[in-house]
Amino acid sequence: MTERTRHGRTQVDRHGIATIAGVAAATVDYWHLNRHRLGFPDHADTDEHGRHWFWHDQIQAFHAAYTAAKASGYTTVDYTGDPDEVVGSGEAARILGYRSYRSLTRRMLDNPTRIQTLPSGNLRRYWLRHTVWDYADTRVDHHSTGRPPGTTNPDRKPHRYADDPRLDAAIRLLEQSTTAADQLSARLVAQVGCGKRTARRILAVARELTDGRA
Structure with a gap:
């Protein structure tokens, strides 16, 4: 986990947040992109490389609240019956x-x-x-x-590739390359073994996330 200490408090970067929450870095990007709706903390500092740093305790508080909110929204499970049926x-x-x-x-x-x-x-x-x-x-x-029955709010569901490691690969490609879109798709196909259409969809989500970073 990437962390540092400032003013006696611990800060973590994007990858540190992913480690704390046990999610893919792309999910952290999703949280940050939708921070005003989700209550994700604003970054505390930005270093000379443009990397954002967040207070560790604020990230922990956000993740605890976010996890509790998700759990409360799930459907009620029927635990009766033969477990081996x-x-x-x-x-x-x-x-x-x-x-x-x-x-x-x-x-x-x-x-x-x-x-x-x-x-x-x-x-x-x-x-x-x-x-x-x-x-x-x-x-x-x-x-x-x-x-849950009767729930129609689309804001409950994150983007379709959240927690998908292929999205992390696509984000890295976008960050490291100025290659044309078709060539990027081909490179993503070669890296993760998906189809061309899937690669284009994943790259589209990756662009939305990277363009939305503060």
């Missing part, structure tokens, strides 16, 4: 308090207990009930696309 996407969504299986997050969909391929070629996913419970217990540490 295999459930489909509809039941998994119900356990998590979602109205529809469409609210299941990518993290859930990418980690089923088993997958059945239907004659149509579509996939049917299954989870052990206790796996769904385990997911629910760790939601506070991840950005979720699932919303």
